[in-house]
Amino acid sequence: MDFIDLLQLLIYGVVLGSILTLGAIGVSLLFGILRFSNFAHGDLMTVGAYVAYAVISSFGLPIWAGLPVAMITSALVAVAVDQSVYRRLRRTKPVILLISSFGMALVVRAIVQLIWGPQDRALVKGIQIPIRLGDIVIRPDHLWIIGGTLVIVILLHLFLSRTRMGKAMRALSDNMDLARVTGIDAERVIIWTWALGGALAGAAGLFLALDARLTPMMGWTALLPIFAAAILGGFGKPYGAIVGGMVIGIVSEMSTAVLPSAYKPAIAFAVMIIMLIVKPNGLLGGRK
Amino acid sequence: MSDKLLSMTHLVGGYGGNDILKGASLTVAQDEVVVIVGPNGAGKSTLMKSAFGLVNIREGNIVFQGEDITNMRPDLIVRRGMSYVPQEKNVFPSMTVLENLEMGAYLRRDDYSAQLERIFEIFPRLKERRKQLAGSMSGGERQMVAMGRALMLDPKLILLDEPTAGLSPLFIEQTFDRIVEVNKMGIGILMVEQNAKQALEIAHRGYVLAMGRNRYEDTGAGLLGNREIAEMFLGG
Numbered sequence: 130m131d132f133i134d135l136l137q138l139l140i141y142g143v144v145l146g147s148i149l150t151l152g153a154i155g156v157s158l159l160f161g162i163l164r165f166s167n168f169a170h171g172d173l174m175t176v177g178a179y180v181a182y183a184v185i186s187s188f189g190l191p192i193w194a195g196l197p198v199a200m201i202t203s204a205l206v207a208v209a210v211d212q213s214v215y216r217r218l219r220r221t222k223p224v225i226l227l228i229s230s231f232g233m234a235l236v237v238r239a240i241v242q243l244i245w246g247p248q249d250r251a252l253v254k255g256i257q258i259p260i261r262l263g264d265i266v267i268r269p270d271h272l273w274i275i276g277g278t279l280v281i282v283i284l285l286h287l288f289l290s291r292t293r294m295g296k297a298m299r300a301l302s303d304n305m306d307l308a309r310v311t312g313i314d315a316e317r318v319i320i321w322t323w324a325l326g327g328a329l330a331g332a333a334g335l336f337l338a339l340d341a342r343l344t345p346m347m348g349w350t351a352l353l354p355i356f357a358a359a360i361l362g363g364f365g366k367p368y369g370a371i372v373g374g375m376v377i378g379i380v381s382e383m384s385t386a387v388l389p390s391a392y393k394p395a396i397a398f399a400v401m402i403i404m405l406i407v408k409p410n411g412l413l414g415g416r417k
Numbered sequence: 418m419s420d421k422l423l424s425m426t427h428l429v430g431g432y433g434g435n436d437i438l439k440g441a442s443l444t445v446a447q448d449e450v451v452v453i454v455g456p457n458g459a460g461k462s463t464l465m466k467s468a469f470g471l472v473n474i475r476e477g478n479i480v481f482q483g484e485d486i487t488n489m490r491p492d493l494i495v496r497r498g499m500s501y502v503p504q505e506k507n508v509f510p511s512m513t514v515l516e517n518l519e520m521g522a523y524l525r526r527d528d529y530s531a532q533l534e535r536i537f538e539i540f541p542r543l544k545e546r547r548k549q550l551a552g553s554m555s556g557g558e559r560q561m562v563a564m565g566r567a568l569m570l571d572p573k574l575i576l577l578d579e580p581t582a583g584l585s586p587l588f589i590e591q592t593f594d595r596i597v598e599v600n601k602m603g604i605g606i607l608m609v610e611q612n613a614k615q616a617l618e619i620a621h622r623g624y625v626l627a628m629g630r631n632r633y634e635d636t637g638a639g640l641l642g643n644r645e646i647a648e649m650f651l652g653g
Contacts, residue, residue, distance in 0.1 A: 312495035
């Protein structure tokens with residue numbers, strides 16, 4: 130294992146970290162406001178990726194055109210699920226919401242399997258020519274994933290820090306009761322938070338399919354490292370999720386230098402468990 | 418009663434099954450500072466919160482600017498010109514001072530920069546610290562942020578729940594001075610206070626509440642001069 134190999138693994142780590150980051154931001158935003166962990170988040174990613182695949186392949190569009198399709202699809206599914214199921218459970222215990230989100234995960238995945246079947250599919254057909262930088266090899270897909278994530282994260286930051294709705298989301302996450310007595314319409318902000326979290330999940334799903342292949346299980350498999358990333362960064366803190374996603378992604382990939390790659394998810398969990406023991410509120414001090 | 422900004426009449430109600438209010442009444446006129454004092458557990462905060470729709474009222478009614486607002490939702494009451502400053506957790510800690518004030522103006526779609534300047538005139542410290550996170554400020558400064566936030570909608574009435582609780586004597590005095598200034602802007606003030614003596618000194622009128630009912634009602638000076646009240650509630 131020499132330096133070049135480690136650098137190569139670092140690039141893979143940033144790619145995985147980008148995907149986990151986009152998923153973890155959504156999970157974290159929703160937790161901050163609704164106080165429950167959305168187990169259907171991984172399958173929101175899957176549905177966005179599949180619909181984008183369907184649109185791209187039937188109209189012969191380039192891959193990048195799939196990004197808005199995936200984002201809009203997942204956002205719409207997220208809002209629809211919230212309004213039809215979660216909204217009625219708003220006043221119940223968080224554990225009931227948690228279990229129902231588990232149920233929604235199964236429902237969404239089953240629908241994806243019914244429509245597209247259980248087999249793997251490739252988002253990109255044919256052979257891609259990798260870019261060579263000295264001894265390092267970079268797939269063009271990976272550049273898209275890293276670049277796309279960077280743009281989305283910057284836009285998200287501008288949204289949360291500059292716009293009225295973005296600030297209202299942060300206010301609700303800080304103190305729901307105070308937000309209500311201030312006159313902020315919480316239900317409206319919650320809908321927009323689902324749309325935002327869903328859109329980020331859609332992008333994550335498309336990038337995941339671009340990195341590997343489309344399978345109905347892809348989102349579900351990614352869910353646990355996404356939770357690990359959100360917890361690592363401090364649950365309820367979207368900016369922490371960026372740090373958490375990158376750390377989990379890079380550590381997982383780098384671990385393959387010394388361990389068989391089958392241990393990648395175990396490494397993500399080991400990092401999460403150590404974090405929970407050492408600093409339970411996460412790197413950026415999220416909620417307990 | 419038409420000259421009254423707020424009138425609460427014979428209120429009975431509470432949070433769960435237990436009634437904390439057992440027939441309490443109160444009025445606030447335009448431009449008035451009204452203080453509710455009384456022993457712990459008398460229902461002081463509950464009476465004030467009931468004006469803001471935060472208490473389940475079973476009997477009696479609450480009229481604000483001629484409109485019945487009994488059991489109305491807080492976000493609808495805010496729109497009608499009443500603001501509420503909770504005792505604790507009264508700022509958005511991970512947001513800057515300026516963002517906290519902007520959230521106060523969430524319902525406004527017009528240009529509120531003039532109102533922001535007026536608030537900065539009363540609380541110059543908020544202007545200095547507008548980029549600072551509210552969560553990193555002292556208790557007294559947070560109280561200023563919270564009052565500033567409540568003023569952004571240019572309300573007719575502000576409800577303050579123990580605005581000086583936990584503050585140092587210097588800050589207590591400053592806070593009361595600010596409250597007087599806010600009142601001079603033509604805004605009615607209803608507050609619950611533990612520092613009853615100082616609060617009554619700036620109050621036009623005060624109510625002494627006990628067991629969920631009105632016990633005494635007089636001008637601020639009148640209550641301060643009443644020996645029985647002084648012995649019982651104001652610490653001699």
